[in-house]
Amino acid sequence: xxxxxxxxxxxxxxxxxxxxxxxxxxxxxxxxxxxxxxxxxxxxxxxxxxxxxxxxxxxxxxxxxxxxxxxxxxxxxxxxxxxxxxxxxxxxxxxxxxxxxxxxxxxxxxxxxxxxxxxxxxxxxxxxxxxxxxxxxxxxxxxxxxxxxxxxxxxxxxxxxxxxxxxxxxxxxxxxxxxxxxxxxxxxxxxxxxxxxxxxxxxxxxxxxxxxxxxxxxxxxxxxxxxxxxxxxxxxxxxxxxxxxxxxxxxxxxxxxxxxxxxxxxxxxxxxxxxxxxxxxxxxxxxxxxxxxxxxxxxxxxxxxxxxxxxxxxxxxxxxxxxxxxxx
Amino acid sequence: xxxxxxxxxxxxxxxxxxxxxxxxxxxxxxxxxxxxxxxxxxxxxxxxxxxxxxxxxxxxxxxxxxxxxxxxxxxxxxxxxxxxxxxxxxxxxxxxxxxxxxxxxxxxxxxxxxxxxxxxxxxxxxxxxxxxxxxxxxxxxxxxxxxxxxxxxxxxxxxxxxxxxxxxxxxxxxxxxxxxxxxxxxxxxxxxxxxxxxxxxxxxxxxxxxxxxxxxxxxxxxxxxxxxxxxxxxxxxxxxxxxxxxxxxxxxxxxxxxxxxxxxxxxxxxxxxxxxxxxxxxxxxxxxxxxxxxxxxxxxxxxxxxxxxxxxxxxxxxxxxxxxxxxxxxxx
Numbered sequence: 025x026x027x028x029x030x031x032x033x034x035x036x037x038x039x040x041x042x043x044x045x046x047x048x049x050x051x052x053x054x055x056x057x058x059x060x061x062x063x064x065x066x067x068x069x070x071x072x073x074x075x076x077x078x079x080x081x082x083x084x085x086x087x088x089x090x091x092x093x094x095x096x097x098x099x100x101x102x103x104x105x106x107x108x109x110x111x112x113x114x115x116x117x118x119x120x121x122x123x124x125x126x127x128x129x130x131x132x133x134x135x136x137x138x139x140x141x142x143x144x145x146x147x148x149x150x151x152x153x154x155x156x157x158x159x160x161x162x163x164x165x166x167x168x169x170x171x172x173x174x175x176x177x178x179x180x181x182x183x184x185x186x187x188x189x190x191x192x193x194x195x196x197x198x199x200x201x202x203x204x205x206x207x208x209x210x211x212x213x214x215x216x217x218x219x220x221x222x223x224x225x226x227x228x229x230x231x232x233x234x235x236x237x238x239x240x241x242x243x244x245x246x247x248x249x250x251x252x253x254x255x256x257x258x259x260x261x262x263x264x265x266x267x268x269x270x271x272x273x274x275x276x277x278x279x280x281x282x283x284x285x286x287x288x289x290x291x292x293x294x295x296x297x298x299x300x301x302x303x304x305x306x307x308x309x310x311x312x313x314x315x316x317x318x319x320x321x322x323x324x325x326x327x328x329x330x331x332x333x334x335x336x337x338x339x340x341x342x343x344x345x346x347x348x349x350x351x352x
Numbered sequence: 353x354x355x356x357x358x359x360x361x362x363x364x365x366x367x368x369x370x371x372x373x374x375x376x377x378x379x380x381x382x383x384x385x386x387x388x389x390x391x392x393x394x395x396x397x398x399x400x401x402x403x404x405x406x407x408x409x410x411x412x413x414x415x416x417x418x419x420x421x422x423x424x425x426x427x428x429x430x431x432x433x434x435x436x437x438x439x440x441x442x443x444x445x446x447x448x449x450x451x452x453x454x455x456x457x458x459x460x461x462x463x464x465x466x467x468x469x470x471x472x473x474x475x476x477x478x479x480x481x482x483x484x485x486x487x488x489x490x491x492x493x494x495x496x497x498x499x500x501x502x503x504x505x506x507x508x509x510x511x512x513x514x515x516x517x518x519x520x521x522x523x524x525x526x527x528x529x530x531x532x533x534x535x536x537x538x539x540x541x542x543x544x545x546x547x548x549x550x551x552x553x554x555x556x557x558x559x560x561x562x563x564x565x566x567x568x569x570x571x572x573x574x575x576x577x578x579x580x581x582x583x584x585x586x587x588x589x590x591x592x593x594x595x596x597x598x599x600x601x602x603x604x605x606x607x608x609x610x611x612x613x614x615x616x617x618x619x620x621x622x623x624x625x626x627x628x629x630x631x632x633x634x635x636x637x638x639x640x641x642x643x644x645x646x647x648x649x650x651x652x653x654x655x656x657x658x659x660x661x662x663x664x665x666x667x668x669x670x671x672x673x674x675x676x677x678x679x680x681x682x683x684x
Binding site for chain 1: 515611
């Protein structure tokens with residue numbers, strides 16, 4: 025196995041709920057509640073979950089665009105959480121982000137050349153001529169042309185804009201790209217183009233991806249390993265093969281069963297999950313999934329299950345597998 | 353399939369938007385029908401005209417700049433395209449109802465759920481007493497599977513979750529027993545587990561109430577699971593229509609084929625995903641030849657010059673492609 029590039033330990037983000045004229049803190053939203061995982065060099069780790077599960081907050085905390093409440097992020101041997109703001113800014117040269125909305129994440133008043141050049145200016149890389157050369161090079165890498173450099177974002181289609189977003193993330197030759205729902209705003213035919221581009225770039229430039237998405241089909245396609253989040257917790261983490269073929273957590277099972285399959289002959293078990301996701305400001309006790317879980321037992325209401333490896337490379341946070349853990 | 357009644361029959365519908373710099377035909381003479389009690393899916397990518405089609409049926413195309421410039425929309429042999437705004441108001445909700453993608457923005461935040469559902473009932477049943485209206489509202493909320501319906505009547509939209517709001521929208525749409533329900537991307541804004549609940553509910557209501565559903569979506573998975581027949585749209589035209597099985601197992605139009613192959617399948621991993629090159633053309637930008645020609649891998653000389661029509665590709669199956677014509681004949 026390759027080296028660990030990113031190691032996350034006990035990462036938490038609690039947002040305060042404030043009320044009244046003195047903004048007294050009356051509670052907390054546990055957006056991300058004690059998650060740990062690592063990412064190997066050159067792999068793609070997919071993070072899936074429904075809205076409000078904390079997957080985007082996690083992505084942003086890794087870059088410290090949101091300050092973690094607690095926990096540690098080790099990147100390439102450096103503890104990112106202990107860096108000063110200036111040191112962190114420099115560290116971001118190696119970690120870049122691709123955002124969901126290609127309409128909102130590009131400045132409409134800048135030309136593509138200005139947008140792409142900006143990361144280089146921020147990190148003081150190269151002379152003006154060198155930067156221009158790099159802009160053209162990256163445009164070609166993502167499948168656009170030199171003449172696109174002087175155009176404005178509104179002159180591009182959604183897919184092309186996402187290509188620009190990817191090119192911008194690649195300007196500083198980063199090691200890790202955090203992609204937060206990079207294809208969910210795109211049409212199916214365009215989505216396939218962008219996914220293929222991301223895979224091609226990964227091989228050519230030896231990139232590591234953290235791919236955050238809600239579309240389980242897309243995540244399976246691109247990921248080597250997949251983590252499933254529910255209400256701020258990582259409930260299952262396994263290789264993508266193992267997770268999709270044999271999901272262990274009841275939530276993962278229900279999630280996979282809920283995805284519509286584009287095949288009218290496919291007969292699936294209908295296990296429609298009842299109820300809604302509880303509010304993260306007042307999560308259920310014990311296992312947060314017990315309110316919707318068909319297998320919930322007494323222990324689930326009281327004890328928080330830990331994420332434990334129950335099979336080689338397959339971890340799950342569920343009391344159903346407590347026995348399997350002691351056996352290992 | 354024989355002898356089924358065509359409840360909604362769209363004939364050569366053309367909807368044009370008149371802008372300062374010229375007219376744009378968003379929906380270009382499309383013809384299709386919805387049988388009584390069936391679920392028909394319309395699939396296509398953004399800008400293909402699927403939403404304008406549904407708005408045209410509802411008489412909700414913003415006018416100006418939009419206008420139905422040709423064709424008939426026959427609901428039970430009555431042409432909706434010829435109705436005035438005032439007449440349409442009587443038909444909307446009672447005969448055809450619609451649910452939208454965004455349940456957050458389609459409910460009025462200032463009124464209670466009870467208020468908004470009662471309004472729809474009152475509009476079409478002027479003689480009903482307050483008590484009757486209330487009873488019907490509670491009944492319909494229960495029908496769509498909402499718990500504690502009585503209390504819910506006094507709640508405001510912000511107090512409900514996304515899935516519950518979409519259920520309320522469905523309740524409002526069904527409260528006057530419409531013959532056709534148009535659902536425009538009803539689950540796009542919802543999470544998968546909630547989407548599964550809503551789709552199950554819609555299928556269930558379709559069988560129980562026999563309401564025909566026109567489901568507009570871009571999600572091929574949703575189509576495969578809910579629809580009987582499918583219409584595929586591209587750049588304002590219908591490029592293929594067939595039973596759901598034929599569309600997925602035996603697609604004839606290169607666009608349909610490409611679209612199906614582009615979807616990453618959760619059940620197995622492909623090494624590389626097929627992708628259709630290029631982008632959807634802007635409405636009105638392709639004037640000569642097949643609109644898909646620029647992105648088609650089977651393109652030949654004729655595609656660039658002539659405009660293909662719909663050709664028969666099998667029983668109840670037609671596709672707009674010269675390759676199909678070579679195999680069979682023209683739709684009469």
